[in-house]
Amino acid sequence: MTTLADGEWHRLHPASPLLRGGIFIVAVLGFIIANLRERLVDIFFGVPRYSGDPIEAIFERGAVGWALLAVAGVLLVILAVFYLSWRMHTFRVTGEVVEVRSGMLFRSNRRARLDRIQGVNIVRPFIPRLIGAAKLEVSVAGQDANVQLAYLGSTLADQLRRDILRLASGLRQQAVSGPEARIASVGMFPEAAASEGAFPGASAPDGAFPAAIPAASGRGVVADRARDFFAPALDPDAAPPESVVRIPLGRLIGSVVFSGFTVFVVLAGIALIVSVTAGGSDWLLVAFIPTLIASVSFYFTRVTKSLRYSIAGTPDGVRVGFGLLTTSNETLPPGRIHAIGVSQPLLWRPFGWWQVRINTAGHSSTQGAAGEANTTTLPVGTLADVARVLELILPGFDSAEQQTLIERGLRSKGGDDGFTNAPRRAAWLHPFSWRRIGYTVSDGIALLRRGVISRELVLVPLARLQSVAISQGPVTRMLRLASARLHTVAGPVSAELGVVDAAEVLVFFGRISSGAISSAQADTSHHWNQPSQDQPSQDQPSQDQPNVNQPNGVIE
Amino acid sequence: MTTIKSREKCVPDTAERLDLPDVGEWKRVSPRYVVVETVGTIVFGLVLAAAAAALWLIVDVPWALYVIGAIVLITGATVAFEPRRVRAIGYQLRRDDLLFRRGIMFTRFVSVPYGRMQLVDITRGPIARWLGLADLKFVTAAASSGVLIPGLAEADAETLRDRLVELAESRRAGL
Numbered sequence: 001m002t003t004l005a006d007g008e009w010h011r012l013h014p015a016s017p018l019l020r021g022g023i024f025i026v027a028v029l030g031f032i033i034a035n036l037r038e039r040l041v042d043i044f045f046g047v048p049r050y051s052g053d054p055i056e057a058i059f060e061r062g063a064v065g066w067a068l069l070a071v072a073g074v075l076l077v078i079l080a081v082f083y084l085s086w087r088m089h090t091f092r093v094t095g096e097v098v099e100v101r102s103g104m105l106f107r108s109n110r111r112a113r114l115d116r117i118q119g120v121n122i123v124r125p126f127i128p129r130l131i132g133a134a135k136l137e138v139s140v141a142g143q144d145a146n147v148q149l150a151y152l153g154s155t156l157a158d159q160l161r162r163d164i165l166r167l168a169s170g171l172r173q174q175a176v177s178g179p180e181a182r183i184a185s186v187g188m189f190p191e192a193a194a195s196e197g198a199f200p201g202a203s204a205p206d207g208a209f210p211a212a213i214p215a216a217s218g219r220g221v222v223a224d225r226a227r228d229f230f231a232p233a234l235d236p237d238a239a240p241p242e243s244v245v246r247i248p249l250g251r252l253i254g255s256v257v258f259s260g261f262t263v264f265v266v267l268a269g270i271a272l273i274v275s276v277t278a279g280g281s282d283w284l285l286v287a288f289i290p291t292l293i294a295s296v297s298f299y300f301t302r303v304t305k306s307l308r309y310s311i312a313g314t315p316d317g318v319r320v321g322f323g324l325l326t327t328s329n330e331t332l333p334p335g336r337i338h339a340i341g342v343s344q345p346l347l348w349r350p351f352g353w354w355q356v357r358i359n360t361a362g363h364s365s366t367q368g369a370a371g372e373a374n375t376t377t378l379p380v381g382t383l384a385d386v387a388r389v390l391e392l393i394l395p396g397f398d399s400a401e402q403q404t405l406i407e408r409g410l411r412s413k414g415g416d417d418g419f420t421n422a423p424r425r426a427a428w429l430h431p432f433s434w435r436r437i438g439y440t441v442s443d444g445i446a447l448l449r450r451g452v453i454s455r456e457l458v459l460v461p462l463a464r465l466q467s468v469a470i471s472q473g474p475v476t477r478m479l480r481l482a483s484a485r486l487h488t489v490a491g492p493v494s495a496e497l498g499v500v501d502a503a504e505v506l507v508f509f510g511r512i513s514s515g516a517i518s519s520a521q522a523d524t525s526h527h528w529n530q531p532s533q534d535q536p537s538q539d540q541p542s543q544d545q546p547n548v549n550q551p552n553g554v555i556e
Numbered sequence: 557m558t559t560i561k562s563r564e565k566c567v568p569d570t571a572e573r574l575d576l577p578d579v580g581e582w583k584r585v586s587p588r589y590v591v592v593e594t595v596g597t598i599v600f601g602l603v604l605a606a607a608a609a610a611l612w613l614i615v616d617v618p619w620a621l622y623v624i625g626a627i628v629l630i631t632g633a634t635v636a637f638e639p640r641r642v643r644a645i646g647y648q649l650r651r652d653d654l655l656f657r658r659g660i661m662f663t664r665f666v667s668v669p670y671g672r673m674q675l676v677d678i679t680r681g682p683i684a685r686w687l688g689l690a691d692l693k694f695v696t697a698a699a700s701s702g703v704l705i706p707g708l709a710e711a712d713a714e715t716l717r718d719r720l721v722e723l724a725e726s727r728r729a730g731l
Contacts, residue, residue: 466698467696469666
């Protein structure tokens with residue numbers, strides 16, 4: 001079993017500088033093509049050219065040798081730069097930290113503590129995916145605080161994620177041991193170029209194949225890549241299959257079509273038709289056509305980005321994957337979700353569709369499903385799908401009573417149903433939804449329910465709550481009301497109750513603030529798999545690690 | 557550090573004002589903080605009034621005069637209520653959380669568990685520094701927590717900071 005999480009320094013996929021420098025290469029190619037376009041047109045289409053181009057000038061001056069030398073020199077410099085940047089870009093994963101060193105002139109060294117990991121995301125953009133490379137992103141809390149490993153071999157990335165999560169989970173004894181593992185992963189080292197012939201070859205099982213450029217090894221690799229490409233986004237062995245929610249294509253298209261954007265397009269269309277028939281200003285029609293094309297492409301990208309959506313529970317957290325051409329696959333360890341919002345826009349109600357979004361402290365810089373930030377856990381799903389997703393992201397919150405609470409929180413019209421609701425006088429401020437505005441606390445989770453036109457239920461695990469506030473302004477004071485807000489990390493879900501009875505809000509404040517303290521004390525999710533011997537072992541872990549005396553090891 | 561003596565009637569009081577039952581005594585901020593707030597309000601009012609005056613004198617907009625009047629009136633009213641607003645700011649260190657309150661017209665109560673502290677910030681504006689005051693900001697991972705205790709005597713602010721850090725250290729929780 002190869003592993004990159006053995007505490008040694010490793011290098012990335014050899015094609016990484018090329019893949020990361022993609023834009024630069026496109027620019028150079030563009031420059032060349034622009035200069036030689038007439039010659040190219042001549043070569044490919046046989047259209048004779050009239051004016052000279054740089055190549056002709058070189059011929060006339062007899063500087064062919066110099067030109068070839070210059071091209072070779074530039075190529076050499078580029079190759080050297082790529083090689084150096086690949087050489088200097090190293091990473092390691094120890095029992096404590098993920099660390100990356102990079103840069104040639106300006107060295108940078110970034111280190112992330114494993115018990116602070118908020119999520120591990122594997123992204124496979126289209127082009128790197130073709131050659132079997134993947135980007136691994138370890139997100140920790142904070143702006144621009146992610147550790148990126150771009151790029152790794154596709155299967156190595158999957159394994160590395162598993163290892164990182166296993167180390168972070170507190171089960172460190174399973175961290176793969178010792179030097180024999182290092183030999184197996186030798187393909188990551190430059191010396192591998194020399195010893196490539198010694199490799200078992202392309203027919204080796206996927207897991208053992210090193211992150212080498214596939215073109216070197218012929219047909220077997222192409223088949224490998226094809227298998228990778230068409231394989232389901234989730235490894236069926238790694239996740240219990242019954243927990244997977246899938247979105248039928250029809251529902252996905254429907255959910256995109258019945259969105260606020262469509263309403264806007266339809267309204268714009270009606271306004272246009274009216275103005276054309278009434279005023280006869282045809283130029284508006286011309287102006288509208290590009291908008292129409294843009295909206296079609298908008299729908300198209302929304303659909304393709306959410307295609308092949310999947311969600312599954314693994315021992316190390318919830319795994320959410322999506323994407324057709326560029327795929328992304330994020331694992332959120334337990335206890336990293338700060339708030340969950342289940343909502344239903346009005347247009348979705350006839351179909352009974354819901355959407356689940358979450359607040360997390362770490363933000364992957366890549367876009368999530370449907371082109372939104374990576375916070376949509378379920379782009380669209382039925383009530384049963386929502387129940388399954390909530391079961392995954394709130395493990396242990398699934399007793400019959402709690403499921404009824406969730407169901408009522410989503411669909412109930414209000415009344416005495418386990419939620420503490422706003423009083424009748426709140427109708428002055430929320431004429432339609434006052435019946436539904438209410439809260440309840442169950443097993444360390446606060447449930448806030450609101451909205452009647454667009455229904456919404458917010459669940460906040462109190463162990464993650466940052467603070468709680470209640471406030472009262474002149475109007476709410478006159479009505480003997482108040483408003484309440486749970487503060488969580490920033491995200492699309494805001495846990496806010498617009499109106500609460502002024503007497504009830506004090507009960508709310510007391511319940512939530514004491515609940516937040518007791519839940520946080522009982523919470524151990526930063527080392528979610530650690531056997532329940534308290535945390536002290538966390539302070540001296542380097543003793544049972546295999547990598548105490550590595551060359552550059554600085555263990556704090 | 558005085559306590560609120562009675563509920564003066566500067567706000568039409570049709571209903572009971574929001575107040576937490578059976579909590580301990582609130583610690584109050586320094587009365588000198590009124591000066592900081594008053595100066596701030598007056599400077600802001602002056603800037604607005606100057607803009608309106610420029611509108612009136614240079615661009616010759618006649619209704620700008622009324623705007624100036626309104627600005628003066630509002631600034632005056634704000635300054636008049638300043639002492640009461642400052643008296644309404646309070647905080648207390650409970651066993652496991654920091655409780656903070658402020659506002660009369662718009663009342664706000666916040667409870668932050670100590671373990672959620674990310675950092676404590678102490679800042680001093682020019683006038684506050686002249687008066688020997690400092691503002692203490694308790695920062696959590698949520699931007700909206702907004703616990704800013706203004707107008708503490710400098711020594712108090714530093715003691716409070718050390719105390720908060722110590723409390724947070726003993727109740728450290730994950731993010």
